[in-house]
Structures are given as structure tokens and as C-alpha cells.
Amino acid sequence: xxxxSWSAFVLAPQLQLGGAKQVPVLxxxxxxxxxxxxxxxxxxxxxRANGCAACHTEQVQQDGVACDVVLASAGxxxxxxxxxxxxxxxxxxxxxxxxxxxxxxTAAGGKVETHIVAVGPDIARGWGLRHSVAEDxxxxxxxxxxxxxxxxxxxxxxxxxxxxxxxxxxxxxxQSVVKGSLxxxxxxxxxxxxxxxxxxxxxxxxxxxxxxxxxxEVVPKPEAKELVAYLLNLHADVPLYDAPFTPVxxxxx
Amino acid sequence: xxVNDKLDNKFxxxxxxxxxxxxxxxxxxxxxxxxxxxxxxGGAALWLVVSSLLALAxxxxxxxxxxxxxxxxxxYGHLQPAADDALLYGFCIxxxxxxxxxxxxxxxxxxxxxxxxxxxxxxLWHLGVLVGLVGIFVGDSTGFAWLxxxxxxxxxxxxxxxxxxLWALMNFSGRPAGAMFPSHWFLVAALFLFPWxxxxxxxxxxxxxxxGVVQAVIAWWFGNNLIFLWTSLVGLGAAxxxxxxxxxRPLQTYFYALFAFWTLFFFGSLRGVPSGAPVPxxxxxxxxxxxxxxxxxxxxxxxxxxxxxxxxAGPEGKDSSYSMIRFGFVAFVLSALLQVAMSxxxxxxxxxxxxxxxxxxxxxxxxFFAITMFGAIHYILPxxxxxxxxxxxxxxxxxxxxxxxxxxxxxxxxxxxxxxGLKLNDPNVAFADSSKAMLMxxxxxxxxxxxxxxxxxxxxxxxxxxxMAWHWSLVRAVFxxxxxxLPKTEVKx
Numbered sequence: 001x002x003x004x005s006w007s008a009f010v011l012a013p014q015l016q017l018g019g020a021k022q023v024p025v026l027x028x029x030x031x032x033x034x035x036x037x038x039x040x041x042x043x044x045x046x047x048r049a050n051g052c053a054a055c056h057t058e059q060v061q062q063d064g065v066a067c068d069v070v071l072a073s074a075g076x077x078x079x080x081x082x083x084x085x086x087x088x089x090x091x092x093x094x095x096x097x098x099x100x101x102x103x104x105x106t107a108a109g110g111k112v113e114t115h116i117v118a119v120g121p122d123i124a125r126g127w128g129l130r131h132s133v134a135e136d137x138x139x140x141x142x143x144x145x146x147x148x149x150x151x152x153x154x155x156x157x158x159x160x161x162x163x164x165x166x167x168x169x170x171x172x173x174x175q176s177v178v179k180g181s182l183x184x185x186x187x188x189x190x191x192x193x194x195x196x197x198x199x200x201x202x203x204x205x206x207x208x209x210x211x212x213x214x215x216x217e218v219v220p221k222p223e224a225k226e227l228v229a230y231l232l233n234l235h236a237d238v239p240l241y242d243a244p245f246t247p248v249x250x251x252x253x
Numbered sequence: 254x255x256v257n258d259k260l261d262n263k264f265x266x267x268x269x270x271x272x273x274x275x276x277x278x279x280x281x282x283x284x285x286x287x288x289x290x291x292x293x294x295g296g297a298a299l300w301l302v303v304s305s306l307l308a309l310a311x312x313x314x315x316x317x318x319x320x321x322x323x324x325x326x327x328x329y330g331h332l333q334p335a336a337d338d339a340l341l342y343g344f345c346i347x348x349x350x351x352x353x354x355x356x357x358x359x360x361x362x363x364x365x366x367x368x369x370x371x372x373x374x375x376x377l378w379h380l381g382v383l384v385g386l387v388g389i390f391v392g393d394s395t396g397f398a399w400l401x402x403x404x405x406x407x408x409x410x411x412x413x414x415x416x417x418x419l420w421a422l423m424n425f426s427g428r429p430a431g432a433m434f435p436s437h438w439f440l441v442a443a444l445f446l447f448p449w450x451x452x453x454x455x456x457x458x459x460x461x462x463x464x465g466v467v468q469a470v471i472a473w474w475f476g477n478n479l480i481f482l483w484t485s486l487v488g489l490g491a492a493x494x495x496x497x498x499x500x501x502r503p504l505q506t507y508f509y510a511l512f513a514f515w516t517l518f519f520f521g522s523l524r525g526v527p528s529g530a531p532v533p534x535x536x537x538x539x540x541x542x543x544x545x546x547x548x549x550x551x552x553x554x555x556x557x558x559x560x561x562x563x564x565x566a567g568p569e570g571k572d573s574s575y576s577m578i579r580f581g582f583v584a585f586v587l588s589a590l591l592q593v594a595m596s597x598x599x600x601x602x603x604x605x606x607x608x609x610x611x612x613x614x615x616x617x618x619x620x621f622f623a624i625t626m627f628g629a630i631h632y633i634l635p636x637x638x639x640x641x642x643x644x645x646x647x648x649x650x651x652x653x654x655x656x657x658x659x660x661x662x663x664x665x666x667x668x669x670x671x672x673x674g675l676k677l678n679d680p681n682v683a684f685a686d687s688s689k690a691m692l693m694x695x696x697x698x699x700x701x702x703x704x705x706x707x708x709x710x711x712x713x714x715x716x717x718x719x720x721m722a723w724h725w726s727l728v729r730a731v732f733x734x735x736x737x738x739l740p741k742t743e744v745k746x
Contacts (some may be wrong), residue, residue: 002449010457013533013536017467018464048394050330051389053398059529059530121677134531136531147398150688151327178685184319184327184328184329185318214447
């Protein structure tokens, strides 16, 4: 009995995933994932040591996929196409519906692209572009899935909030950047010291109510910088075979 | 011969030869377990208080998040895992081991030999818990839920468990031929289960880590096997011993128990990976299937409890051990039903990543297991030590605080979890609102934790008073031996 459950939940996953390799990114010659830089890897250890996973998950969920129909060019008869577009639903369609819509637009002379998008509350909140998959964690020697969302999911926080200074401010005084945040401040990852000959370039630019006394500055300890490097490195945002979506290329106006 | 000893003959030893049916075995058997039990239960009581304090402190961080930012050990990420582990490893496992040791000795009518080894091992165990908790606070946690203790602490725990388990099994194998009861199956299975899952998890996650998400799969498998299966086996093993003893009616029935045992073990061990996890889909699917099938043993176990207890004469007067063990039994059925519910896709979707899961774990660990252990320890310890509790009236108060606190804690977290889940699943609600929706429920849960702290303190008070009384009786015995007049035969003329 013990052997059955061990084989199913220890041996079998190891046989299936223990030799996993990088996988190709959809519609591209790139492979995924890449190892995290050293500082980010150390940051993962800071994340572990401080028990961040007690409040944050790193697993975006999705309910499924849907199709968005995007107009690529209006063709020779833009008025007819735009009149037609006004009557159609273009987002969140099933494959058949998307096909029907694009047929109509094509018949009117427009050119369309069909984009695959992930759907679900996590995706709608902007926590990620697709659900998390095993590949995202291939090179992490410590997988911090977490199980409770006291704070938001962090699987894609590097894409969502890519500003290192914002992250440092948020660690030092969460309420200074997110009003009413429940997150405890991590002031012990910073040093408050007298300003020397010149202010440190690392010193935090804090709002008044959170700033130290005059003549003092708050500088991050190495742990804080590593943690931020790790957070910024969290971006599971490429389409894969088991988690497809169409990357949105920002159109130039 | 007390009522309980009579019952012991009737139900504990139903298949023991008639010549052995007397109660004279009980006092020497109880006395042989005395010192190991005092060490196991004494340490457990201490860690229970520590755990309650830590859980309360962790809960307070939500009400004043700004106050805890200047030292690393004051953050929720340190306090909460430490509180959880102090409850599980500090209280639940040593209490369960002590109760198992005693039940083996009682059912097998065999005094525990070489009690020094479990005494040393129990000290090692508590030392391991101390090392592990300090490890969490200095940032040496492994980062996996229920497995946070760094390797020094977990190695100590592993060897201490092996020693105690070995002694329990030696005592078990020394029982008279044919003396095999339902409690035996559950407890023996649990004795084997822990070293197996604990070594696997520590070797493959901490020692020589496997790659990527397999770590998380093993951690989930371990967590479920320990939190759900191990506690269920030990708690039910104890309940199946005590319920017939108190109700005065044999376990209803042997075959139901046999069926429940195998189905619980099979379905209970093959699960743990939550749905939606970023792992191959067959893992959560297999886990959910088995969670759903848990309904089979749960129904059978509920029937066993019902038929054994309801309508039976019961002990004379109110017995708090009996009420606690019955309460624990009901909590088990509820907790297992919640597990079944959480395996249904719709409900899983609603409750995942919310406090609902925490509520279920608390119901299992505290509502079922810890309260069953309170009842068992309150029954066992006075018999093993031969001294009554110093504050017997406080046992009722302790019982009330534990039950009420637990109900408040679990109900508020479960209701809050559903409220939180509804908001999390609605993308039009800002995430911050889902956290804020929890605040009211978290305040209620803090009240529950306060009551649980009171219950822990009262429990520890009685246990520590008993340990003091026992030490004092030793001192008195030695003193009496020293000052006693010499027998006439030894007096030389």
C-alpha cells in the first residue's frame, strides 16, 4: 500500500519530469526556460527564508482559451467593414464563432487575424498571459508554489511590475505604494544610516510619512536587492505547446 | 476492580484466553509506560503552548501589519510555519506516539520493557522540534509546507521516531497470541507510515533535491500523508479503543472497521496534489478521484461511531475524556467530508488559494486529532503515573475552551474562505477587496485562537503539575527510604 502511493506520487512524476529539458517556444526558434541569473537565484533563497510563500502563490490559473478576432486591415471597403464590426462580438469567442466572424469580415473585404487568448479571473487581473506550467520551474531548485493568496499571485510579477525601485519601496513600506496593503513591511532588509559625504545612489526615495529623519537615508541590504532581482525575473510569458496564446505585438500608431 | 478495568476485560481482551481475563495486568502495564509518557506528553504540552502563542502572534500581524517589520522573526512568513510545525511535530506526533505506546501495552497486556530507550528518544524528539523551530526563525526553513524543519532538526525527529516506533512494535509483537484488535491495525500502519514518507520527502526535497515541480509534488504527497492519513490512523486507532471502552458496547463491528481501514489507507494515501497545479494533469486528477472515493471509508467510519456510541449506556456520570473523543470523532467525519467536497471541481475552484483549506487543516489537526489526544491523555496519565490531576475541574474548562475556540476558528476561516473565493473568482473585484473581505473573519478567528491559547495553558498546567507531583513523590520516596528505621532482621545486636 505504501509502495503504491509512493510509486504514483514520487516515482512516476520523477520518471516523467525528472529528465525534462527546455522546450521550444511556439512559433519561434527560441527555447524555454532559461536559468535565472545568479542574483535572482539568491533572491529565491531570500524568498524561501522569509516564508514569502505563506502569503503568495506562484501559479496562475486559467479556465480555458478563447479566440479574439483582430482586424489586420480594412481592405478596399473600410466603411462596410467598420459598419459590420460594430455589429459583431470580436472577443472571447469559441473557435467556430471566431471562424464565422472572420468569414463575414473577409467577405466584406477586410483582413483579420485570430488570436488565441487565455481566459479566467487570474488572466483578467493581469497576473499572467497563460496558466503556469511545469516548464516555468524547470531550473528552480526550490519550487515555491504556495497555497494561500493573502497577497496576489507572483508568477508574473516581473512583467506586471518591472520597476526595481517600486519593488524596493514596496518591500520597505508596502503602504507607501499600495494604500491599505496588508503586507507587513520588511524593514529589516534595509539599513537606515546617516548620510555620508554624498547620498547613496541606492537610497530609497520615500514619501514623507515613511521617510527617515533628516540627514538619514534608507539603503537596501544585499538580500533586498537579490529578492527584487528574483521578483523581476518572474515572468512566465512565452507561449508553449501546452499553454498556447498569441503574443500581442504592440502596434505602432 | 473499576468499571473501566471490567470493560477492558470485556472489550479490550475479547479474544484473550479466559485464564488471563483479570484486571491485575493493568497497573504494572500502566506503570511501565510512566516515564516515557511523562516525557512525551510533557514536551507535547509545552509545544502546544508555544504553538498557540505563535499562531496568535501570526494572526495579529493582520490587524497591525506595520508593527512587525523590524525583525525578521516577527513576520507572518516565520510565525505561521513555526506555529503549524509546533502543533504538528511538537504536539500531535509525540502525543500520538505516547497514546499508541500505551494502547499497545494495554491491549497486549505486556509491560513496556527497556523504557529508557523511548525516554531518551522522546527527549531527542523534543530537541529536534526545538532545533527545527529555531531553524525556521533564523531563515533556515526548507520552504515547503509542513516540511520546514532544516535537516538537523528533521534527522533528530527521524531517529527519535524510529526508536519509539521500534519499541512500540517490540511491545506489540510480545502480546499474547491472537490479541489483535482494530486499534492495532490503525496504529501499526501509522508507525510504519511516518518514517517512510518523512525519509522520502527529506531525502528527495532537502538532501538531494529532485528537479523542478517534482519537488512540489513530493511535498504535497508528504503533506497529505502526514496531515490527513497519519493523524487519521492514529486518531481513529485511539478512538476505536476508547469509544467502546466508554460506551460499554463492543466496536460495531470488526468487519466494518477492517473495511474502513483498507479503504481509508488506500484512498487516503493516493492523493495530495490540488487541482489546477502546474504539473501534469493526471496527478491532480488521480488525487481528486481518490479524495472523492474517501466518501466510502468516511461513511463506514461514521456508521461505526454511530452504532458504537449512540444509545449506549456510557460511563457513570459525565466523563470529559469521553466527550472529547466523541467530539474529535465528529470533527474527523466533518473534516473528511470537507476533503471530499474540496475534490469536486466546482467547489475546488471556489476554495482554492483561500482560507478554506486552512480551516479544513485546522479541523483535522486540532478539532479531530488534538482534541482526541486531550481526551486520551486525560484518561491515560493519571493511571500511568498513579496520581490524580491536581486541577480536575479545570479539565472541563479546558475542554470547553478547546471546543469553542476550535469551532469559532474553523467556522470563521471557512466562511471567510468562501467569501474570499467568491471575490477571487470575480475578475471585476479588485484583489485588495478580496483580502479586505477577510479581515472581519480574521478578527473572529483571532478570538478563536485566544480561546485555544487558554485551552493549551490549562492543559499544560495540569500536565506540568502532574510532572511536579511525580518528581515530588520520587523525592519523598527516596527520603522515606533514607529515614525509615531499619527492619529488625538487619539490626545487629
